[in-house]
Amino acid sequence: MPITYANNCCYGHLNPLFDIGSLNCDPGFTSSDTTDINSFMLSEKSPLIGVGIKVDDELTEDFFGNVFKSCNIGCYGGAGTDAEYTHEDSQSTGNRYILTIPEFLTMK
Numbered sequence: 001m002p003i004t005y006a007n008n009c010c011y012g013h014l015n016p017l018f019d020i021g022s023l024n025c026d027p028g029f030t031s032s033d034t035t036d037i038n039s040f041m042l043s044e045k046s047p048l049i050g051v052g053i054k055v056d057d058e059l060t061e062d063f064f065g066n067v068f069k070s071c072n073i074g075c076y077g078g079a080g081t082d083a084e085y086t087h088e089d090s091q092s093t094g095n096r097y098i099l100t101i102p103e104f105l106t107m108k
Contacts, residue, residue: 030083044080
């Protein structure tokens with residue numbers, strides 16, 4: 001079975017050639033503190049909110065234990081937090097965030 005990459009977000013570098021159609025933008029995480037797992041939730045203005053692909057599985061909760069409210073790119077399935085979102089030019093910030101999730105992975 002071949003591995004398929006689709007519907008990802010790359011930030012601070014170019015999208016891989018095999019990952020056509022993915023976003024290249026600031027993901028809009030709630031914080032830049034990578035030691036705090038809650039930093040990887042998305043702000044309500046994140047471009048990743050509502051643009052995910054529903055995978056046929058039986059998951060009802062996201063990585064954080066929240067009931068899915070939105071089909072987002074990434075491990076957060078909420079409608080977004082009220083954290084401030086400031087768009088940054090991904091070319092000027094370097095390789096700070098890289099999120100690539102293979103389609104076959106599930107959060108079980």
